[in-house]
Amino acid sequence: MTEERVHNSPGLRAWLGLVVILGPVLLVSMDGSILFLAMPRVSQALSPTADQALWILDIYGFAVGSLLVAFGSIGDRYGRLKLLMIGATVFGIGSVGAAFAPSPELLIAFRALMGVAGATLLPSALAVLSELLPDSRRRAQAIGIFAAAFAAGFAVGPIVGGTLLERFWWGSVFLVNLPVIVMFLLFAPVLLREVRATRPGRIDTLSVAISAGGLLLTMYGLKHMAADGVSVLPALTTLLGVVLLTFFALRQRHLEHPLIDFSLFRDRVFTIAIITGLLPLAAWSAAAYLAGIYLQSVLSLSVLHAALLALPGAVVLTVSCIVTPAVVDRIGKRTALIICHFSIAAGLGLLLLTTTTGGIGWYIASTAIAGVGYGISFSLVADTAVGAVPTERAGSAGAIAETSNEIGNALGIAILGSLAALIFRLQGPALAPTLDETLQLPDLAPAALQEAKAAFVTGLHAAAAVAGLLHAALGTVALRWLPKSVPGEPGPDMPGEPTTDRVESKA
Numbered sequence: 001m002t003e004e005r006v007h008n009s010p011g012l013r014a015w016l017g018l019v020v021i022l023g024p025v026l027l028v029s030m031d032g033s034i035l036f037l038a039m040p041r042v043s044q045a046l047s048p049t050a051d052q053a054l055w056i057l058d059i060y061g062f063a064v065g066s067l068l069v070a071f072g073s074i075g076d077r078y079g080r081l082k083l084l085m086i087g088a089t090v091f092g093i094g095s096v097g098a099a100f101a102p103s104p105e106l107l108i109a110f111r112a113l114m115g116v117a118g119a120t121l122l123p124s125a126l127a128v129l130s131e132l133l134p135d136s137r138r139r140a141q142a143i144g145i146f147a148a149a150f151a152a153g154f155a156v157g158p159i160v161g162g163t164l165l166e167r168f169w170w171g172s173v174f175l176v177n178l179p180v181i182v183m184f185l186l187f188a189p190v191l192l193r194e195v196r197a198t199r200p201g202r203i204d205t206l207s208v209a210i211s212a213g214g215l216l217l218t219m220y221g222l223k224h225m226a227a228d229g230v231s232v233l234p235a236l237t238t239l240l241g242v243v244l245l246t247f248f249a250l251r252q253r254h255l256e257h258p259l260i261d262f263s264l265f266r267d268r269v270f271t272i273a274i275i276t277g278l279l280p281l282a283a284w285s286a287a288a289y290l291a292g293i294y295l296q297s298v299l300s301l302s303v304l305h306a307a308l309l310a311l312p313g314a315v316v317l318t319v320s321c322i323v324t325p326a327v328v329d330r331i332g333k334r335t336a337l338i339i340c341h342f343s344i345a346a347g348l349g350l351l352l353l354t355t356t357t358g359g360i361g362w363y364i365a366s367t368a369i370a371g372v373g374y375g376i377s378f379s380l381v382a383d384t385a386v387g388a389v390p391t392e393r394a395g396s397a398g399a400i401a402e403t404s405n406e407i408g409n410a411l412g413i414a415i416l417g418s419l420a421a422l423i424f425r426l427q428g429p430a431l432a433p434t435l436d437e438t439l440q441l442p443d444l445a446p447a448a449l450q451e452a453k454a455a456f457v458t459g460l461h462a463a464a465a466v467a468g469l470l471h472a473a474l475g476t477v478a479l480r481w482l483p484k485s486v487p488g489e490p491g492p493d494m495p496g497e498p499t500t501d502r503v504e505s506k507a
Contacts, residue, residue: 013191014132016187016191017128017129017132017191017192018129018132018145018146020183020184020187020188020191020192021125021128021129021132021146021192022145022146022149023180023181023183023184024084024087024088024091024121024125024180024181024184025121025122025125025146025149025150025153026149026150026152026153026180027091027118027121027153027177027180027181028064028091028118028121028122028150028153029149029150029151029152029153029154029157030153030154030156030157030160031060031114031118031157031174031177032060032061032064032153032154032157032285032409033153033154033155033157033158033161033285033288033409034157034158034160034161034173035056035057035161035173036057036157036158036161036285036288036289036292037158037161037162037165037292037296037303037306037307037310038161038162038165038170038173038303039053039056039057039289039292039293039436040292040293040296040297040303040436041165041169041170041303042056042107042170043434043436043437043440044436044440045169045170046101046102046103046104046107047104047437047440048104048107049104049433050223050421050425050433050434050437051220051223051224051421052104052105052108053104053434053436054223054413054414054417054418054421055108055223056104056107056108056111057289057413057417058219058285058409058410058411058412058413058414058417059108059111059112059115059410060111060112060114060115060118060410061115061285061407061409061410061413062115062212062215062216062219062407062410062414063111063112063114063115063116063118063119063212064115064118064119064122064410065119065215065403065405065407065409065410066119066208066211066212066215066407067115067116067119067120067208067212068119068122068402068403070119070205070208070259071083071087071119071120071124074120080124080128081124081128081188081189081192081193083120083124084120084121084124084125084128084184084188084192085185085188085189086120087117087118087119087120087121087124088117088121088181088184088185088188089117089181089185090113090116090117090120091114091117091118091121091177091181092177092178092181092182093113094110094111094113094114094117095110095114095174095175095177095178095181096174096175096178097109097110097113098110098111098114098171098174099171099172099173099174099175100171101171122150122402125146128192128193129146132192132193147321147378147379148318148321148322148379150378151317151318151321151374151375151378151379152314152317152318152321154281154284154317154378154409155313155314155317155318155371155374156314156318158288158292158307158310158314159307159308159310159311159314160173160176161173161307162303162304162306162307162308162310163304163307164176165303165304166302166303166304166307204255204257204258204259206251207248207251207252207255207258207259208259210244210245210247210248210251211244211245211248211259211260213241213244214241214242214243214244214245214247214248215241215245215407216241217237217238217240217241217244218237218238218241218242218245219241219410219411219414220234220237220238220241221234221235221236221237221238221239221241222234222238222414222415222418223414223418223421224237225238225418225422229425249262260400260403261400264400268481268482269384269482269483270384270385272337272474272477272478272481272482273337273380273381273384273385273401274381274385274400274401274404275404275474276337276340276341276377276380276381276384276474277377277381277385277401277404277405277408278404278405278407278408278411279341279408279467279470279471279474280340280341280344280373280374280377280378280408280471281377281404281405281408281409281412282408282409282411282412282415282416282467283344283348283370283412283416283467283468283470283471284370284374284409284412285408285409285410285412285413286412286413286415286416286417286420286463286467287348287351287366287370287412287463287464287467288310289412289413289417290416290417290420290459290460290463290464291310291351291363291367291460292306292310293435293436293456294354294359294363294456294457294460295309295360295363297435297436297439297453297456298356298435298453298456298457299358299359299360309360309363309364310367312364312367312368313364313366313367313368313370313371314367314371315371316367316368316371316372316375317371317372317374317375317378318375319375320371320372320373320374320375320376320379321375321376321378321379322375322379324336324375324376324379324380325379328380333380333384334478334482334483336376336380337376337380337384337478337482338475338478338479338482339372339373339376340372340373340376340377340380340475341373341471341472341474341475341478342373342471342472342475343369343370343372343373343376344370344373344374344377344467344468344471345468345469345471345472345475346369346370346468347365347366347367347368347369347370347371347372347373348366348370348464348465348467348468348471349366349464349465349468350362350363350365350366350369351363351366351460351461351464352461352464352465354457354460354461355457356450356453356454356457373471378405381401381404381405385400385401412467416463416466416467417463419459419462419463419466420456420459420460420462420463421433421434421459422459423455423458423459423462424452424455424456424458424459426455427451427454427455427458427459428451428452428455428456429448429451429452429455431444431448431452435452435453435455435456438452439452
């Protein structure tokens with residue numbers, strides 16, 4: 001018995017294992033945002049078209065989001081640690097390829113490879129972490145640190161990218177991954193243990209292919225129509241993507257082990273939690289990407305200056321993510337979710353005050369106010385989703401919550417970025433499809449330059465307004481739909497800590 005207690009105690013090896021796991025987690029989330037400030041440099045070096053620029057940004061998120069659940073099942077079957085090692089190796093290879101990509105097409109391909117590898121890392125890292133700390137209380141603490149690290153990666157990605165670009169060429173934003181990957185490959189076999197499920201479910205490869213294909217075809221068509229106007233081929237591509245996604249949703253209803261259990265969405269709390277996982281990431285990624293171009297290409301700030309201006313919002317986001325569990329204990333999940341959406345809506349609204357000649361203060365205030373909501377979302381979504389469903393369905397709920405984050409990150413760039421591109425095409429000087437391409441034209445007339453900048457700012461305002469209105473609407477729905485006590489919270493007749501049970505179920 002004594003030997004068993006020693007084995008189960010969270011000793012130095014367990015916490016060192018946590019540190020090792022956090023490395024890939026930070027990389028996966030950071031690489032979803034590290035290009036936001038780097039895109040003007042990438043555009044100068046590779047001259048991507050408008051839709052290629054958007055693909056460079058969001059093919060990574062689509063690959064991660066589309067394959068998260070599938071690789072979770074593969075890890076259950078063949079071993080989580082083995083999949084972590086393979087995924088980290090492929091992630092490193094993709095990083096090197098992206099850093100030295102000579103064309104937009106190859107950069108997109110290597111970003112996709114990084115996304116596939118990233119999808120292997122997140123679910124496996126969480127499973128190995130849960131095995132590493134058998135004690136439920138310690139495990140809950142570690143999963144909280146895991147969530148905070150994931151949120152921090154998203155927040156600091158643009159800052160890391162901007163700092164690197166001040167001294168190095170654009171490929172350095174990918175090579176920064178290599179030291180972390182090497183350290184993980186060296187220490188993971190020593191500190192971590194293999195994890196397999198006792199009864200892994202069947203992997204439906206057709207569902208994986210249909211969901212990924214549907215997402216990519218839909219976004220491909222939307223991007224082309226935003227950049228080049230409506231035509232037959234992009235419209236048919238979009239329609240085919242929607243048909244595939246509809247078929248995917250219908251197919252899941254008849255599978256014993258569905259990739260996504262859509263019946264869970266019958267629960268209002270679960271539905272709002274998942275939308276809260278998707279929409280804030282969509283708003284944050286689009287706002288961060290467009291604001292990065294605004295600061296550098298409209299206001300002519302250096303990339304380091306732009307990175308420093310993003311720091312206050314990143315700090316607020318990270319702190320908000322860390323303190324949210326303690327705050328929720330006092331105010332409840334319902335109130336926290338409502339604050340989440342209205343604070344993001346308010347922050348995005350401040351971006352509407354930016355102009356072609358100034359707006360730095362409004363930008364900082366926007367990121368700080370919205371950062372409160374983003375932090376609440378990152379910290380609260382998975383726990384709320386898992387707590388809203390029966391224990392035996394907690395695994396499916398957690399997988400959908402993680403997927404909603406990654407898909408939201410990609411959809412923000414795809415949809416809101418395409419909206420901004422469409423407005424630039426309609427209102428710009430019609431000299432080039434993007435602002436960065438326009439700025440590179442020789443002998444650009446001052447009037448055309450001002451027109452291009454004004455069109456981009458209008459696109460930024462449109463994207464911020466749409467995202468802000470969606471958040472205000474969701475906050476209103478949460479206010480009306482959510483019960484006074486969200487499932488999983490301790491009530492007057494429920495003393496104790498249900499959080500521990502939910503974490504155990506999710507793990």
